[in-house]
Amino acid sequence: MKSYLLLLASKSFQQFNHETQNAIYNEFYHLVYPHIFNLVKDHATTEDIIQDSFLKIIQKTPKYDNQEKFRAWFKVIAKNTTYNYLRKHSKTQCELDENLYLKYSNQFISCCSQSLEDEVESKMMIEEMEKYLNQIKSDYRILIDLRWKQELTYKEIAEKIHSTEEKVRQKLHRARKAVKKIFLKKWDFNK
Missing domain, CATH: 1.10.1740.10 (RNA polymerase sigma factor, region 2, helix turn helix motif)
Structure with missing residues (x-):
């Protein structure tokens, strides 16, 4: 072709x-x-x-x-x-999609891994995301790993960490906010 x-x-x-x-x-x-x-x-x-x-x-x-x-x-x-x-x-939109940055690396690999340059690009994006995740509390990192990498439900996570679903939801919300805060700081959205 x-x-x-x-x-x-x-x-x-x-x-x-x-x-x-x-x-x-x-x-x-x-x-x-x-x-x-x-x-x-x-x-x-x-x-x-x-x-x-x-x-x-x-x-x-x-x-x-x-x-x-x-x-x-x-x-x-x-x-x-x-x-x-x-x-x-993002200044004119009321909210950035918090899940976008957390889910992006997995979605990118699954939809784009046809060629070598796609793999390299996706690995670079994952590394960048990992940097953000390494800057948040370990409790948050664990929850993010269970939710988005292992794709467990809130109920499964609650059972695994011996907590309630409501606490899991609350902590995951805080984890997303923490990652979002780092992302916004890195990319300086106030310019």
Whole structure:
């Protein structure tokens, strides 16, 4: 199967005919759409982010001879554009999705582990999330591990740690808030 995205390594986007330009954009669109939609959960916003990402790509395309590096670079641009959007728009939204940051690493691996660059990117994201988790209390880390990594129910967690479901819910809520606080501090959403 011919990769139209690789044509960007040979010459400027504007030098291609209209059909080839459409093919390049469509391939990029299908490459990054699932990843972006998984984060923003809105079709129109996803399309806006894809368009912004694509404009960045065609304005400053590096010259890679390796197809995998080229595709990975496209995904990094799309990911960074998505994170910038989330940072910028979190001020106007009433609440960030606390579970997004906790569940993201597992979801990313399950939906995106088709290629080597996806695996590398997902491992980097997991490492970043692990850093956040290592900065919270050990009780919270244990609960997060039981809930999201082992996928236990509140009832199963309560039985395992000899507590009540209500206390588990309350502590998990505090754990999510603690991770969110670290995330917001790291990404400085007050700019």
